[in-house]
Amino acid sequence: MNRKATALDVAKLAGVSRSAVSLVLNGRGDGNVALESQQRIREAAAALNYSPNKIALSLRNQQSRVIGIVSDQVVTSPFDGNIIAGADAVARSHGFVTVVMDTELDESRDEGAVDTLLDRQVDGLMYVTVGLRPLHVPPNMARVPSILANCFDDRPDAGLPAVIPDEVRGGREAAEHVMALGHRDIAFLAGDSLTPAAPRRIEGYREAFSGAGLEVNEDRVLQVGWDIDAGFHGAMKLLDGVEPARRPTAILCANDRLAVGVVLACYRLGLTIPQDVSVMGYDDEFRIAKAMVPALSTMALPLREMGAAAMTALLAEVGATPAGKNDDGGPAAGAATPAGAAAGAGAETMVPCRLVVRDSTGPAPAGR
């Protein structure tokens, strides 16, 4: 608990001035400081376990190397934490640190969170949301370089750059996957339309149908909610007491928990997956999708990549040295950043979802 060594301590021990210490430790010693002195300085630094005080550095450099992240509920959400993990990995690899303030869905705290972060002189700001949604951007975010992840500026145009998943394409590719397996009667169990995620996924589903020259049966798209029980009851509505020939042969769900509910309903009804009905999730939720019985085919949200892409773009804006040192001693942990990640002002970067085929989808039952 004893106070840390300062540059002055090192200078004293090495018998030189503070300036010399600074020069040498920052690699600008050659040509400025005698080699012998350099050696002594390095030794002294090592002996005292010296490392510069980042607070003083921040004050001096007018650069805190801190990125503020405000989130609506990501910290306690079951899996969106990956957005932050992806962002943090990139920040760390540039010698930055992230400070996250979670408002726990209380929008009245947005402004305060941003101000707190700004007071602490963050070099940049990122806003992260649990589900894709339009965001009323706190005005003060404009004071430093900022970016949005999983949400987009609700103002008509201009606005802040955003990194979001390509939900339309995700919905389309999910539908195309089961179509390729021969399914034609495909239901879509969506969340609510409070967030644009469900409507966009449904839009993709429609695109797949029109792309295949098929008509969408409107009775097959149900907006039920986002939880297991909603999936269960939605599936019951679709399947219970319905003669086999009139059942949908595949059920697409807007998330994995809905799919869990659907599987539950199928088991309850004595239906086998995927022989009787194929079920697809969305999100590839950790410890859910892969571990289900049967393991769920799903459309993985590119959460980590989104966080990484957003942070990469933000740091570029902040002017961080791209090859900044990783001051955590760990592996670089370079999360993949999709091409074109660097978003221009007001641009929306779409990151594609990834189809994950497991055991819950299979060929359509014969004769259907």
Add this chain to the structure above:
Amino acid sequence: MNRKATALDVAKLAGVSRSAVSLVLNGRGDGNVALESQQRIREAAAALNYSPNKIALSLRNQQSRVIGIVSDQVVTSPFDGNIIAGADAVARSHGFVTVVMDTELDESRDEGAVDTLLDRQVDGLMYVTVGLRPLHVPPNMARVPSILANCFDDRPDAGLPAVIPDEVRGGREAAEHVMALGHRDIAFLAGDSLTPAAPRRIEGYREAFSGAGLEVNEDRVLQVGWDIDAGFHGAMKLLDGVEPARRPTAILCANDRLAVGVVLACYRLGLTIPQDVSVMGYDDEFRIAKAMVPALSTMALPLREMGAAAMTALLAEVGATPAGKNDDGGPAAGAATPAGAAAGAGAETMVPCRLVVRDSTGPAPAGR
């Protein structure tokens, strides 16, 4: 993006010196500064939207008002984020901010994370883990006040104070709950014994049996893993092809996902819950337990409370003003801190779990 106003700007605008500004804005104006000047200073500050630069403050006060949190995988875990949320709420209410470094289970990054945080002059450190486990504490944590949440120091004694859930009691109370419903043949589906959580819960289960004067049937306790599929296969082993009279009437699971697997298996076998078999989870996992069909009875882990208790104890150690201002503009969000939360050096604070009775447990079948 224009630079923020400094105390000097305010002083100039108000026509006084920087010192006066400082005095007034920190409430020590009366008796030192003319009332008229005070007024002008306040107005100037408001006009310029002045707020002190926290970096400069930190340097000056030798206090960053930042608590570093290092976590093993909490950021991306499905629900343990609540530990951090609880900790952060308390920190925030004291005018502190938390910065979390997640090592993503790479222990070799522990040291680096601690050092990074220390370089940034954090006032205190907290280590948070996803599951209860012994922790090899990074030596440098000793340099500032530190505390452990959901983990405990693996060194024989002394060590760092820790806040952990009372797993033994949780296991006992879960068993007692179903016993009170008349169950006697009770199975326990546990995770692995790699973490002390499962063994401790099993220990509690045994306590309940001996407390009731009953013998534990060792065939009824299965260490299967932590995921849905493990629960499914464990339940199949217990129930499939077994005549009703020889089936356990209740199955206790070491977490909610295991319970989901058990329910899946029951449905597959045409068994009704809770009429044929009662099922209990553990954790009260958000968006899982409550939304299951049927809704899961479970033992809620006091994650938020643990985080809050740990932070409360830590801040006391750091010497934070207990009534510190909430600089986030939001509600105080005072998470409940259990009595006795303030842990002395090396002490382990146990926080009790909370029984949540829903629809998956019911009276034992007649005649059993």
Add this chain to the structure above:
DNA sequence: TTGAAAGCGATACCAC
């Protein structure tokens, strides 16, 4: 009642 000056720790410029 007020303002000048000394740090807090590090860097960079500029005389020597």
Add this chain to the structure above:
DNA sequence: GTGGTATCGCTTTCAA
């Protein structure tokens, strides 16, 4: 090749 000094923004002591 070296070390003194101003600076970042703020608080606090001390002298006027």
